[in-house]
Amino acid sequence: MQDPFGRHISYLRVSVTDRCDLRCVYCMAEDMTFLPRKEVLSIEELDRLCSAFIRMGVRKLRLTGGEPLVRREIMSLIRLLSRHLVSGDLDELTLTTNGTQLAKHAEALAAAGVKRVNVSLDTLRPEAFKAITRWGDLDKVLEGLAAARRAGLKVKINTVALKGVNDGDVDDIVAWCGDQGFDIAFIEVMPMGDIGGERRLEQYWPLSKLRADLEQRWTLTDTNFQTGGPARYVDCAETGQRIGFITPMTHNFCESCNRVRVTCTGQLFMCLGQEDSADLRAALRSSEGDEKLEAAIREAIARKPKGHDFILDRRASNVAVSRHMSVTGG
Numbered sequence: 001m002q003d004p005f006g007r008h009i010s011y012l013r014v015s016v017t018d019r020c021d022l023r024c025v026y027c028m029a030e031d032m033t034f035l036p037r038k039e040v041l042s043i044e045e046l047d048r049l050c051s052a053f054i055r056m057g058v059r060k061l062r063l064t065g066g067e068p069l070v071r072r073e074i075m076s077l078i079r080l081l082s083r084h085l086v087s088g089d090l091d092e093l094t095l096t097t098n099g100t101q102l103a104k105h106a107e108a109l110a111a112a113g114v115k116r117v118n119v120s121l122d123t124l125r126p127e128a129f130k131a132i133t134r135w136g137d138l139d140k141v142l143e144g145l146a147a148a149r150r151a152g153l154k155v156k157i158n159t160v161a162l163k164g165v166n167d168g169d170v171d172d173i174v175a176w177c178g179d180q181g182f183d184i185a186f187i188e189v190m191p192m193g194d195i196g197g198e199r200r201l202e203q204y205w206p207l208s209k210l211r212a213d214l215e216q217r218w219t220l221t222d223t224n225f226q227t228g229g230p231a232r233y234v235d236c237a238e239t240g241q242r243i244g245f246i247t248p249m250t251h252n253f254c255e256s257c258n259r260v261r262v263t264c265t266g267q268l269f270m271c272l273g274q275e276d277s278a279d280l281r282a283a284l285r286s287s288e289g290d291e292k293l294e295a296a297i298r299e300a301i302a303r304k305p306k307g308h309d310f311i312l313d314r315r316a317s318n319v320a321v322s323r324h325m326s327v328t329g330g
């Protein structure tokens with residue numbers, strides 16, 4: 001699959017549910033209305049959809065959400081998809097999770113061929129964790145991470161940089177990731193979905209500043225390391241781990257974009273930062289064969305835009321894209 005700008009699409013992110021057991025303040029409003037179940041793709045439909053993308057050239061698949069591990073029968077989907085790892089048609093099956101259910105699932109994930117997980121964690125202070133997630137229990141996530149380590153899963157921590165919230169925590173998180181053997185990527189807060197007020201603008205902390213703060217304490221060296229995602233990585237000499245920076249707001253990484261995203265209702269988004277989408281659920285449900293589905297995918301890839309244009313600006317509203325991050329997944 002090649003888009004009009006010559007970029008090969010080899011990376012698919014699938015949001016398997018819009019639901020979540022947490023309500024991170026930058027991601028969701030407290031009183032979210034979730035989708036009726038009939039609108040959400042079944043496990044069989046998700047398998048058909050992912051398998052079609054894999055046939056068409058996707059080599060890396062990431063399940064996300066909402067919280068993928070709160071989706072009922074998520075392990076059935078992962079076991080189904082693992083056949084593509086066995087056949088060699090898929091290089092990697094991963095997921096992005098908040099970690100609250102990892103203790104329960106880590107071993108089964110590893111057994112199904114999952115090698116790496118991204119776990120989102122913005123602070124190591126229990127009270128601050130509760131405040132950011134509105135009611136989360138940090139201990140559950142730490143137990144999940146311990147289980148992931150025991151199961152042999154490689155962990156990368158994702159930390160959203162929030163000025164005035166976790167800016168005092170980043171050195172501790174970097175040191176702790178070093179102790180645990182985890183890489184870490186910092187993410188700039190993105191203007192997705194209305195979360196009320198202008199809080200994002202107040203919390204926006206450019207990663208160039210965060211990096212300068214880190215360099216007061218740590219020795220960071222640029223690398224060419226790539227995971228297929230948008231992060232730029234540095235080596236941290238003191239911890240021996242990598243630190244990534246995902247900077248949609250200050251640095252446009254669209255030129256090398258190789259990925260598309262599907263929501264749990266089968267809407268295909270060709271760009272995280274644009275509204276254009278294609279309805280793959282209609283194609284899935286209108287026939288038992290996959291010809292219509294494949295045609296709809298091909299037609300949509302031909303419309304993949306050149307890039308996004310996020311701006312965080314007081315003059316405009318603080319929402320560049322109306323859907324929440326939990327709809328398209330991170």
Ligand code: SAM
Nearest residue numbers: 027065066067096097098120158189190325330
């Ligand atoms: N629930 C899972 C989790 O938290 O990892 C997966 C879905 S979550 C939407 C994926 C990633 O998006 C998380 O790392 C989260 O911190 C990040 N995220 C959510 N809203 C964001 C926003 N407005 N700006 C930047 N990152 C955001």
Ligand code: SF4
Nearest residue numbers: 020023024027066098
């Ligand atoms: Fe849930 Fe992940 Fe969004 Fe937090 S970031 S509310 S854990 S989907």
